[in-house]
Amino acid sequence: MTRQIDATAAGHWTLGGDLRVARMGFGAMRLPGDPRAGRLNDRDTALKIVRRAVELGVDHIDTAAFYFHGDLSANELIRAALHPYPDGLVIATKVGPYRGPGDAMPTGELAAGDLRAEVERNLRELGRDQLDLVYLRPGLLEPPGDESIGERFAVLAELRERGLIRHLGVSHVSAAQLAEARRIAPVAAVQNRFDVTMPADTALLDVCTREKIAFVPYFPLGGFGLPDDDRVRRVAARHGATTAQVLLAGLLALSPVMLAIPGTSDPAHLEENIAAAGLRLTDEDLADLSAVG
Structure with a gap:
């Protein structure tokens, strides 16, 4: 019998030096539905997707408290599906954007003084005493800028010292902002927009590869x-x-620090995405993909 391809087929990476995860993970943004299109997901389907992802070897789930639609939120769905959490499951979240109950997307940024409450909100919604990985995400959908993120990142660094956070990351940042954050506290992961047809952050990926920082597009x-x-x-x-x-597969071939977190609200798409962990591209394939854009 042929063994089903699971998330571990893409190999592993150790986040922050101590959290070993499969390089194929799962992003929870689409679990509650699509607020832009006004489409609410079916709760039972969403729960099945999260459970099935873990059955297929996923041990790295990416979420945020501002991932919600209607009365469904990604954090609550993850907790309902998986709590008490299996050993080895890493849950990453992000803070920074502000999204009100009636907003389809985040509309602003939280100030430094609001970040502790947002971290505590994630802890409460997920039912955790400590968050495995928390990203600071400055900005919205505009390209990353070079404004200082030091004050806000320092708040998360203090919460790490207090034991509420295990590892820190940054999202939607420039090289200068990554360097600023690293002067304050260790950075375990960077989460920027990136795909093989939009590889604008190749230089930043090179920095992460050299410094052994996970790159999680x-x-x-x-x-x-x-x-x-x-x-x-x-x-x-x-x-x-x-x-x-x-x-x-093209993403995962670019660097050993690359982690994939595709998300979906469709069970068939979940199976398809996870199966990509076993796809090995040839040099010809990679040359074709490098010319895309």
Whole structure:
């Protein structure tokens, strides 16, 4: 009998030097539904997806308290599906953006003085005494800037010293902001927008590879819809794979520090995404993908 491909087929990375995770993880942003489209997910389906992800070897889930739609929130769904949590499960979250109950997307940023309450909100919603990994995410959807993040990152560094957070990360940052954060406290992971058709942060990925900092792209499948590119489709055709699987395998081939966290609200797409952990691309494939964009 052929063994089912699971998340461990992509190998592992050790976050912060002590949290070993499969390089194929799961992003929870879409679990509650799509607030931009006004589409609410079915609660039972969402719970099944989270449980199935863990069954398929996922031990790294990325979430945030501002991932909610209607009466469903990603944090609550994760807790309902998995608590008490299995040994070895790493849950990462992020703080910084402000999103009110009626907002489809975050509309502003929390001040430094508000970050502790947001960390405590994540702890409460997830039912944890300590958060494994917390990213500071400055800015919204505009390109990362070079404004100082030191005051806000220092708040998270203090919470790490107090034991509420195990490891720190930064998201949606420039190289200068990453360097600023690292002068305050160790950074275990960077979460910036990146996919093989939009590799604008290659230089930052090189920094992370050299410094052994995990690089965890958000929107690994292009964000608001799969990229439409003949070269990606050509690689997919060679392997009998889907476009999404090629995009994920292409990411994982770029660096050993690359971790993938594709998200979905569809059980079939979950299976498809996880199976990409076993897809091995050739040099020809990678050359094709490097020309995409």
